[in-house]
Amino acid sequence: MDNIKTKTIKNIENKMSEVDSSSIRYKVLENAKDFKTSWIDLGSMLYVVWRDKLFKEWGYKEFENYLKKEIGIRKETALKLLRSYSFLEEKEPDYLDKKYNNELSARDVPSYEAVDVLRKANDKKDKGLGEEGYKEIRKYVLEEAADPASAKKELTKIMEERCPKNEEENIEERKTVLTSKILTMLKTLTKEAEIKELLPDKMVEEIQSIIKKIDVLLKEHQNK
Numbered sequence: 001m002d003n004i005k006t007k008t009i010k011n012i013e014n015k016m017s018e019v020d021s022s023s024i025r026y027k028v029l030e031n032a033k034d035f036k037t038s039w040i041d042l043g044s045m046l047y048v049v050w051r052d053k054l055f056k057e058w059g060y061k062e063f064e065n066y067l068k069k070e071i072g073i074r075k076e077t078a079l080k081l082l083r084s085y086s087f088l089e090e091k092e093p094d095y096l097d098k099k100y101n102n103e104l105s106a107r108d109v110p111s112y113e114a115v116d117v118l119r120k121a122n123d124k125k126d127k128g129l130g131e132e133g134y135k136e137i138r139k140y141v142l143e144e145a146a147d148p149a150s151a152k153k154e155l156t157k158i159m160e161e162r163c164p165k166n167e168e169e170n171i172e173e174r175k176t177v178l179t180s181k182i183l184t185m186l187k188t189l190t191k192e193a194e195i196k197e198l199l200p201d202k203m204v205e206e207i208q209s210i211i212k213k214i215d216v217l218l219k220e221h222q223n224k
Contacts, residue, residue: 012032039081039084039112084119087118091119091122108145111147115142120155121133128162129162176218183214186214187211
């Protein structure tokens with residue numbers, strides 16, 4: 001979502017011109033347009049839309065359809081955004097107060113992906129990270145506005161220092177890496193087979209179904 005397409009922004013602006021500027025629907029669209037600098041505001045509004053099923057009042061049967069057609073973000077992105085916002089609301093309310101009191105500039109606000117790393121760090125407090133380890137990551141993310149990749153790397157580093165992996169964990173990690181490589185290869189080969197019509201359509205569909213299942217398993221493992 002960091003690179004919202006011009007077409008998406010135009011669609012949002014067109015929709016904004018059709019609704020009441022004082023309505024919740026308008027405010028959600030406004031925050032979606034400025035997603036990069038106001039994801040916290042968007043997360044807050046989307047939570048209300050999801051919780052109160054407001055999207056149904058606006059002509060959408062499913063939350064996913066509303067996300068895709070009205071504000072131009074994928075369900076996976078929205079869920080991660082909602083998790084990150086909910087985490088701040090529950091665990092870091094003082095930080096949100098600073099945001100809403102305009103004590104933070106846009107450059108001081110970390111991305112929702114970086115906050116998601118902090119959320120995962122919180123879940124690892126009892127798994128070797130500890131309170132001090134969490135505070136290190138918290139400082140890195142909330143005070144230094146670290147990018148997601150750097151935050152994840154720092155979390156991995158601290159976890160390895162505080163809780164060295166045993167052989168079983170190393171084996172599981174190698175399995176994950178290998179599975180990820182296989183998944184990438186499958187996607188590439190299936191796409192080529194589809195384009196060049198090397199396999200029957202039914203077989204391609206079956207392979208694509210398997211790819212989706214592997215993808216889900218990998219994401220579940222990475223979110224633990």
